[in-house]
Amino acid sequence: MNSDDLQQDSDLTVSWISYLFHLIVAVSAVVPGAQVGPLLLVVAMVIDLVKRGDVQGWQRSHFAYRLRTVVWAAVLYLVTFPLWFLFFFPGWLAWCAISVWFLYRVVLGMVRLNRGQPMPDDSASSAV
Numbered sequence: 001m002n003s004d005d006l007q008q009d010s011d012l013t014v015s016w017i018s019y020l021f022h023l024i025v026a027v028s029a030v031v032p033g034a035q036v037g038p039l040l041l042v043v044a045m046v047i048d049l050v051k052r053g054d055v056q057g058w059q060r061s062h063f064a065y066r067l068r069t070v071v072w073a074a075v076l077y078l079v080t081f082p083l084w085f086l087f088f089f090p091g092w093l094a095w096c097a098i099s100v101w102f103l104y105r106v107v108l109g110m111v112r113l114n115r116g117q118p119m120p121d122d123s124a125s126s127a128v
Contacts, residue, residue, distance in 0.1 A: 019106060022069075045070055062113055077095065
């Protein structure tokens with residue numbers, strides 16, 4: 001193996017670790033009472049932010065995709081947070097929908113990473 005292959009393997013391993021952290025956070029957001037997420041999500045984001053400049057090729061899109069997913073989820077959670085104070089059920093419903101969307105995006109990214117496919121750029125299409 002040459003150094004480029006080793007670097008690609010290393011980048012792939014880091015990407016899988018980050019996706020695993022995101023998956024744990026996403027599942028804990030969907031399952032009531034299993035809130036292990038915030039600290040683990042920060043760790044995953046730091047990994048993605050630190051490593052994204054080192055990654056080349058199709059794998060780079062996965063780092064950007066995970067960061068976009070987390071930022072969008074955070075914005076959606078913040079925007080819908082007042083619903084918890086106004087009406088419990090709409091707040092709960094909104095957060096459930098956001099959590100399911102977050103889980104979907106994480107699983108989609110894992111499937112595409114496993115296939116060796118890049119993630120599409122969300123800026124030109126919808127956020128799904």
